[in-house]
Amino acid sequence: MSSDRKSIRVVAALIARGGRYLITQRRETAVLPLLWDFPGGRVEDGETDEAALAREVMERLGVRVDVGQLISFVNHPYENYAVDLYLYECKLQDDRLSCRAVKDYAWVTSEEMEKYSFTPVDEASMTKLLGEA
Numbered sequence: 001m002s003s004d005r006k007s008i009r010v011v012a013a014l015i016a017r018g019g020r021y022l023i024t025q026r027r028e029t030a031v032l033p034l035l036w037d038f039p040g041g042r043v044e045d046g047e048t049d050e051a052a053l054a055r056e057v058m059e060r061l062g063v064r065v066d067v068g069q070l071i072s073f074v075n076h077p078y079e080n081y082a083v084d085l086y087l088y089e090c091k092l093q094d095d096r097l098s099c100r101a102v103k104d105y106a107w108v109t110s111e112e113m114e115k116y117s118f119t120p121v122d123e124a125s126m127t128k129l130l131g132e133a
Helices: 049-061 120-129
Strands: 006-017 020-025 040-042 065-077 081-092 104-108
Touching: 006 049, 006 065, 006 120, 040 049, 049 065, 049 081, 065 120, 081 120
Parallel strands: 006 081
Antiparallel strands: 006 020, 006 040, 020 104, 065 081
8 A cells, every 4th residue: 555645634514403413415426426424525725624614514505504623533545545534513503404515414313324325434433433443
């Protein structure tokens, strides 16, 4: 395995409400199509994690979030690159979600998450978060 693998910084939001967590389904045209993940995306050059997360959630779901503390970090190697996923606790400023750059979204309990197919990096993050690592 090469040590010069490109690393991509990604931020995601853990949004909880009434014992359920917000997850989103990737579009058919996305990398890793139709898999589920925590809402978020890639941090652009010169962008803070907080700014990237606010932008990504707005682009994907049309709502603003308050970005809280960092609660988890995982690194996951894919074939041609690695993803550094930073998961932040977030709160919705608005409940009017819309599928802008996602196929779907769902509010699920931690027990229900196993019924969804997550991206490998989100799966790793979730496993760590739920204490199953």
